Amino acid sequence: MAISIAPGAVVAWEAESPSDRRLGVVLGELSETAKYVVASASWGIGGDQTVNIQAEDFVRRPVDEDDDLQISHLDTSTLPADSLTVVGQISGPALSRALRARITDTSRWFYETYHHPRRTEANTSAVPYSGRVFDHRELEFAVEASLDFWLTLGRFGERLQRDLARYLGVRRTVLVNSGSSANLLAVSALTSSLLGDRALRPGDEVITTACGFPTTVNPILQNDCVAVLVDTDPGSGNVDVTQLEAALTERTKAVILAHALGNPFNIDAVLDFCRRHELWLVEDTCDALGSTYRSPAGPALVGRFGDLSTLSFYPAHHITMGEGGAVNVVSDPMLVRAVESLRDWGRDCWCDSGQDNICGKRFSWQLGDLPQGYDHKFVYSHVGYNLKPTDWQAAIGCAQFEKLPEFNRLRRRNWELLREAFGRYEDLFELPYPEDGSDPSWFGFKVLPRPDAPFGRSEIVGFFESHRVQTRMIFGGNLIRQPAYWDRVRADGTPAVRTVGQMTGADRIMNSGFFIGVYPGLTEAHIERVGNVLDQFVDGLSAGAVAMPGVVDLRRAARDLSPRRQAVRDLREQTGPSRL
Ligand SMILES: Cc1ncc(COP(=O)(O)O)c(C=O)c1O
Known part of the structure; x- marks a missing residue:
């Protein structure tokens, strides 16, 4: 036997x-x-x-x-x-420790053999705008989560929520399955009856800016409110704060704004506006995890200035969990309850999945007309969603979070190097600059040809792409030009979108702007290559190769220091490049 x-x-x-x-x-x-x-x-x-x-x-x-x-x-x-x-x-748990250790080591070998950058990203012949940057830790954590087989949000989710909240200095971070879901959840939380008179009601107005990502604006429409689009400043890529007052009506209840391409918006001006008019502020921080802005206590991370802020962990973003995002509640405990409830089916109970009876009164609540003691886990106080990610996603996020400081350093370095490269042609490009008082961890490098530049966006984008330098439009551009928003009406048939001002800034970005990558997978050699491609493009202009009539020697002209450019250089020497 x-x-x-x-x-x-x-x-x-x-x-x-x-x-x-x-x-x-x-x-x-x-x-x-x-x-x-x-x-x-x-x-x-x-x-x-x-x-x-x-x-x-x-x-x-x-x-x-x-x-x-x-x-x-x-x-x-x-x-x-x-x-x-x-x-x-x-014991079983002791054996599982040994098995996990063995599997973890094998995962590391797999990473070394199959995924290591020296095998997949060694050359600089292509310069992507973004990409996954990871090592054996992400793989090991994902495998750990598989071995746990908890499936829904579990120990890795708890850890990432705690780490992010601590890092940002906010009361609570709630993970969701995307940045778009985070925006939906944040704006929906503002409709909660827990907020009393300040809650958003159908037909209330929410101010945002015209140029950006659609799912910053969509939650306003999804909650049957009116999106009030003010113009975008083409230089910073952010809301034109001079138009905020003109956007205000007695129905205005909130402001939601993104920190465009990682560049913080003018937080001082926006906060002042919100405080004076008692408006909620949602910071869409999806592109700006790690950017800082001045505060009385010194530079503070964006995402903690408003009432709520949101994050995206899609692979192009500062850290990734594949698909994922988060809502940060800065301080208001009512918003914590609203956000958690709306994320988790709308239930009133605040036990995490797998937990029971944290309140100790699970079967003894008396709520409204519900039968006495109706299981609190099945009491619904909001019309909610299920927007949770899985613990696998959170596990990858935990490993990525460990890398965030280095990622932020590289994003800043790459942006500075690109600015130097484009700075050689200031007469052709309106150079991007950090908002005053900020230190952005950039999402991308915005390229905006000057209105009188002897070429259009198609020429330079075509040239870059043909030289394998990837480009991206600045998201949806002026969103009112996008078909989804044409003639958009609310449930009662009234307009769902209102614009303020001429939209010249947003149109300018839509018609001429684009961005290129600064993500941490790009080395200095990649950026040097972008600089070389740019030089070739400008050389081609002067040689007529880009078919621009009337151009004599733009490159020399661009390098010829005009008094204005000399003044800019002097200032840069005094203040350092990132302040210009
Ligand atoms: C400013 C901004 N908000 C929201 C989102 C949506 O994030 P996600 O793709 O995770 O849904 C994005 C996506 O890039 C974004 O750039």
């Missing part, structure tokens, strides 16, 4: 001779072979490559042994059952 040995058995066997007696732990059986995979083990003090088994980890401890057992999880032999003598047994 075949001998059966349980996984986790501590076994002894003779190797070459009776005097060569070995010790090991059975990791598992090779299917249908009656052979076992046995990891070497020894008594004593362990090292990096071993899993430590202590007294409490034994179900049955071998007699006469008081030391810890060290399992060398990578050093295994395949042995027939009849060669093994069972001398003890470790």
Whole structure:
């Protein structure tokens, strides 16, 4: 009869001779072979490559042994059952630690073999606008989450929510499945009856800016409110704050604005406007995790200035979890309740998935007309959604979060290098600049040819793309030009979108602007290549190769220091490049 040995058995066997007696732990059986995979083990003090088994980890401890057992999880032999003598047994959790360690190490090898950048991104012949930047940690964490098989948001989700809240200095961070969901959740939370008179009602107005990403604006329409679009300043890419007052009516209840391409909007002006008129402020921080703005206590991370802020963890963003996002509640406990409830089906209960009865009154609440003691887990106080991500996504986010400081450093460096490259042609391009008082962690480098430049966006974008420098439009441009918003009406048939001003800034960006990448996967050599492609483009202009009539030698002209450019250079020397 075949001998059966349980996984986790501590076994002894003779190797070459009776005097060569070995010790090991059975990791598992090779299917249908009656052979076992046995990891070497020894008594004593362990090292990096071993899993430590202590007294409490034994179900049955071998007699006469008081030391810890060290399992060398990578050093295994395949042995027939009849060669093994069972001398003890470790617990299931202890065995799972050894198995996890082995799988984690194997995942690292897989990363090294298959994903390592030297094999996939070694050359600079292409300059993508974004890409995944990860190492073995992301893979290991994702595998860990698979082994947990918790499925829905679990320990990694809790950890990432806590880490992000601590990093940003906000009361609560709530993970969701995308940045768009985060914006939907943030604006929807403002409709909660928990907010009393300040809650958004159908027909109320929410101010935003015309140029940007559609899902910053869509939640206003999805909540049957009116989106009031003010113009965008083409230089900063952000809201033109001089038009905020003109946008105000007695129905205005909130402002939602993105920090465009990582560049903080004029927070001082917007906050002042919101405070004077008692308006909610939602910062769409999807493109700006790590950007800072001045505050009385010194530079502070954006995402903590408004009432709510949102994050996106799509791969192009500062950190990724594949698909994902988050809502940050800066301080208001009512908003915490509204956000959590709306994310989780609209339920009133605040227990996380897998938790029960945190309030201790699960079966004793009396709420409205509901039967006394109706299970609080099934009481719904909002018309909610289920916007949660999974724990796999959160696990990848945890590994990415560890890299955020370095990612931010590289984004800033790449932007500065690009600015130097484009700065050679200031007569052709209106250069981007950080908002006064800010230090952006950039999402991208905005390129805006001057109105009198002897070429259009199509020429330069075509040239860049043909030289494998990837470009992107500045999202939807002026959103009122997009078909989705033409003649958009509310439920009662009244207009859902109102514009303020001439929209010349937003149109300018839509007609001429684009951006290129600064993501941390780009090396200095990549950026140098962008500079070379730019030089070639300008050379081509002067040689007439880009088919621009009337251009003589633009490159020389661009390099010819006009008094204005000299003044800019002097100022840059005084203040440093990032202030210009
Ligand atoms: C400013 C802004 N808000 C929201 C989003 C939406 O994020 P997601 O793609 O995760 O839905 C994006 C996406 O790029 C964005 O740039």
